[in-house]
Amino acid sequence: MKTRHLLTVIFLISNLSLAQQPANPAALNNATRSYIAQHRQEIMREFQDFLAIPNIATDTPNIQKNADALTRMLKKRGLEVQILKVEGAPPVVLAALPPLPDRHTVTFYAHYDGQPVNKADWKQDPWLPTLVSRNGSFDDPEARIYARSAGDDKNSIIELLTALDALQSAQIRPSVNIKFLFEGEEEAGSPHLDEILSRFGPSLQSDLWVICDGPTNQNGEPQLVFGSRGIVTVQITAFGPNRPLHSGHYGNWAPNPIVELAHLISRLRTEDAEITIPHFYGPVRPLTAAEQAALKNVPNVDQQLRKELALGRVEDRQTLAEQIMKPALNLDRIEGGGAGPKPANAIPSSATAYIDFRLVPDQTPEIVKQQLEAYLRSLGYFLAGKPPTDAERLQHGRLLQVVWGAGYPPQRTPIDAPVSQAVIAAARTVTGNSLALLPSLGASTPSSLFEQQFKKPVITLPTANYDDNQHAANENLKLKNLWDGIALYAGIFATVGSLWK
Amino acid sequence: MKTRHLLTVIFLISNLSLAQQPANPAALNNATRSYIAQHRQEIMREFQDFLAIPNIATDTPNIQKNADALTRMLKKRGLEVQILKVEGAPPVVLAALPPLPDRHTVTFYAHYDGQPVNKADWKQDPWLPTLVSRNGSFDDPEARIYARSAGDDKNSIIELLTALDALQSAQIRPSVNIKFLFEGEEEAGSPHLDEILSRFGPSLQSDLWVICDGPTNQNGEPQLVFGSRGIVTVQITAFGPNRPLHSGHYGNWAPNPIVELAHLISRLRTEDAEITIPHFYGPVRPLTAAEQAALKNVPNVDQQLRKELALGRVEDRQTLAEQIMKPALNLDRIEGGGAGPKPANAIPSSATAYIDFRLVPDQTPEIVKQQLEAYLRSLGYFLAGKPPTDAERLQHGRLLQVVWGAGYPPQRTPIDAPVSQAVIAAARTVTGNSLALLPSLGASTPSSLFEQQFKKPVITLPTANYDDNQHAANENLKLKNLWDGIALYAGIFATVGSLWK
Numbered sequence A, B: 001m002k003t004r005h006l007l008t009v010i011f012l013i014s015n016l017s018l019a020q021q022p023a024n025p026a027a028l029n030n031a032t033r034s035y036i037a038q039h040r041q042e043i044m045r046e047f048q049d050f051l052a053i054p055n056i057a058t059d060t061p062n063i064q065k066n067a068d069a070l071t072r073m074l075k076k077r078g079l080e081v082q083i084l085k086v087e088g089a090p091p092v093v094l095a096a097l098p099p100l101p102d103r104h105t106v107t108f109y110a111h112y113d114g115q116p117v118n119k120a121d122w123k124q125d126p127w128l129p130t131l132v133s134r135n136g137s138f139d140d141p142e143a144r145i146y147a148r149s150a151g152d153d154k155n156s157i158i159e160l161l162t163a164l165d166a167l168q169s170a171q172i173r174p175s176v177n178i179k180f181l182f183e184g185e186e187e188a189g190s191p192h193l194d195e196i197l198s199r200f201g202p203s204l205q206s207d208l209w210v211i212c213d214g215p216t217n218q219n220g221e222p223q224l225v226f227g228s229r230g231i232v233t234v235q236i237t238a239f240g241p242n243r244p245l246h247s248g249h250y251g252n253w254a255p256n257p258i259v260e261l262a263h264l265i266s267r268l269r270t271e272d273a274e275i276t277i278p279h280f281y282g283p284v285r286p287l288t289a290a291e292q293a294a295l296k297n298v299p300n301v302d303q304q305l306r307k308e309l310a311l312g313r314v315e316d317r318q319t320l321a322e323q324i325m326k327p328a329l330n331l332d333r334i335e336g337g338g339a340g341p342k343p344a345n346a347i348p349s350s351a352t353a354y355i356d357f358r359l360v361p362d363q364t365p366e367i368v369k370q371q372l373e374a375y376l377r378s379l380g381y382f383l384a385g386k387p388p389t390d391a392e393r394l395q396h397g398r399l400l401q402v403v404w405g406a407g408y409p410p411q412r413t414p415i416d417a418p419v420s421q422a423v424i425a426a427a428r429t430v431t432g433n434s435l436a437l438l439p440s441l442g443a444s445t446p447s448s449l450f451e452q453q454f455k456k457p458v459i460t461l462p463t464a465n466y467d468d469n470q471h472a473a474n475e476n477l478k479l480k481n482l483w484d485g486i487a488l489y490a491g492i493f494a495t496v497g498s499l500w501k
Helices: A002-019 A025-038 A040-051 A060-076 A154-169 A193-199 A257-268 A289-297 A302-309 A365-378 A390-395 A418-434 A447-454 A479-499 B002-020 B025-038 B040-051 B060-076 B154-169 B193-199 B257-268 B289-297 B302-309 B365-378 B390-395 B418-434 B447-454 B479-499
Strands: A080-084 A092-096 A105-111 A130-132 A144-146 A177-183 A208-211 A223-225 A230-239 A328-336 A350-359 A382-384 A399-408 A436-438 A458-460 A476-478 B080-084 B092-096 B105-111 B130-132 B144-146 B177-183 B208-211 B223-225 B230-239 B328-336 B350-359 B382-384 B399-408 B436-438 B458-460 B476-478
Touching (some): A025 A418, A040 A154, A193 A447, A223 A418, A223 A458, A230 A257, A257 A350, A257 B257, A257 B328, A350 A365, A365 A382, A382 A390, A418 A479, A447 A458, B025 B154, B025 B418, B040 B060, B040 B479, B060 B154, B154 B479, B208 B447, B223 B418, B230 B257, B257 B350, B365 B382, B447 B458
Parallel strands (some): A105 A177, A208 A458, B208 B458
Antiparallel strands (some): A130 A144, A230 A399, B092 B177, B130 B144, B144 B476
């Protein structure tokens, strides 16, 4: 025991001295890359074991297994683990390395839950991680591992932990105090995160939040992102007769709910992405000069993507990077008239549209909710919160059921703030000049919740390949992105503290 | 054997003498009702056995079992049976009673196939006929039997055969020569019926076609129908990216096929049933004075139906009876973004609308096809007949896959023609004045094919309850409609020949 204590003290002293001067970027990168090359088997074994645990937020027993596995993985590396629990929420795993005084604290956030799956659409079980490599090894630069959450977002967790391993192996102490916060219901809209941040605030103090989620640039190069679009989802159901009716006997007399829903959708937005809900764009904050300058330097991948995705048109004339700075109204699903090989010729009882709104500063889910509901009412609709009774259907010629899902507001950290500049410089010790700087991610992360709760900057560092089928069937991660992600986190751990003015 | 021959001769002579003077309607009805009351068990046994044979047109082995059962049921009654077979079509069963000279021949058409089922929506197996009766017996006036085709259209076949039994039991000879034609793919759009009528024309000669299909009036009273709307179905698919895309990263840049389809539907028809395809109403023939007069006498069931179906509005200001004299564009199903408990927040690859058009004279499926395709092209669309390749998707900013289904044109027999008046008078010997006269059924039957092929009148005689969930889950027949249908056919068999001027 004594020997061990003594060794720990020597280790801490040696690290302290290392941390007092900036790490040599070239030496650090060599050490990290060498560590990765020598430990690919173990890294992949840990990743695959983690991916094999089913992780839908509502699957409570399996979500607990994920949290237990995470706890073991963190404790093994000497982190102190605390489980943050609130009623009805999956466990949130908070972990910290023993802190040193007079250093900035950075909390790295990721999530261990995944999007719901439709197994029929997958080539293999979503929780049977499957390696596809042309030469059967991890060396193939095109090798990918297929599993739910391979790219969104268990990859980030493995990269963060392995970056620590690589630094420890090279006896390099992180330049900041590090905490990890791993959530288990991000893909369900983080309905309890606000409560958790508020209740456990004292344990969660830090000077910077880094959201480890999302894909790198579509040109394959890394990027730093200074915000994310907010999100709020809504299901809208229109109603026809209270039972399906033969479309010959009743067609063009009994109201057709698919027709009603189609007209409604066409009144919500154009085919060119313009949202036609009155006053919708009112709260949108213009981009700053620094954000506009950064946008100009984002690589233009539009032609490459249009070809790859077989897009004969795009929804507006601006670039993808410019488009995702605006709010969006997305139709995720529409259904009416059942499923199966061939529809009956019948007027269905109802039809439902599943919509997600993507929001930009200073929109909020609450504002959008009020705007949409006011608009629907102005179109003559009575809005029901739950399935309407026959009496309600009879009473209201125009009737919709509107059910809102969870969501979060958008968030944006000024790209020219000192902390932003420190993270950019730290990332560049690994990436060189290939780093793209995006004022906002198109996707949604809970970054706004951290900003609102702690009034501290939030920056997003995505590492997955852009073509990872995130949220869809056959989700995957390119192994190259895993190795690059480890190196990037290791570089940031080691240098950001000394670059932070 | 000798005794039997002698009896047959006596029977024929007695029937001949009976047929030379109009049957006494009251005596005839009493005899039929008495026969039904005494044979309910056997009638229901035969009906249930027939309903228990699965009967989707594409289920070849089971369709053959239906045809075999029909053949047995017909031969048992002394009818001569001929199976009409063309490549790829279910067997068509043609049967005839031995004809007498100098009589009109009437062919009664029905179909033994049923609409496809979604078993999950049914309370019991669609082919496990289930009696629901409040007192457990056939006497309950609300008793119903639940099974696919209980009301559309195996009921008609059982009623026709039992009507023959009732007449034979009362030793009453039909007043016309009777043929039955039972088809096995009506619910699939009768794709081979035209070929069959043409190829087997000589066996199919008759002076009148009676289509035994469809529901009675919504007020529960019987009706005669002098036409039917035509039908043609079409699937329209819009395309987004060639794989589902995260709606955050790509939302409002990558085209959303659900949005495109919604706008397209809103350009095809209004929420008030008006079809906005250019020139669509051009071929519509105005109603004659006799048809308008008949329409005025159709019972108005709109308020009753609106309450029963919980309809807060209807699609146009005219009555149901008036509305179904016009063409309709019905949305039967819409799908995009998959199925399952909760959608991913993703832009789907495609979205599909399933449409049926209901046509009135002088529209045809071919005219509608040309009108719709011309309109879609005028909106800038390239139309693909099969799933487009990536190259086609990339080439055409506006691209739809348009797949037409089978269909038939509309048909209408003049309500004031002598044959129409004879059938009306024959039916009234059973129904009295409660008979409604409808210029056209809202639904589609292949009546136009008979008219086109044989240039003979076609009249439709529906007997099912209007609330039979035809084409939907939990299809059923009220037993009262079965008993009434038997009596009605018996009356027409016995009297129409002598009433035909």
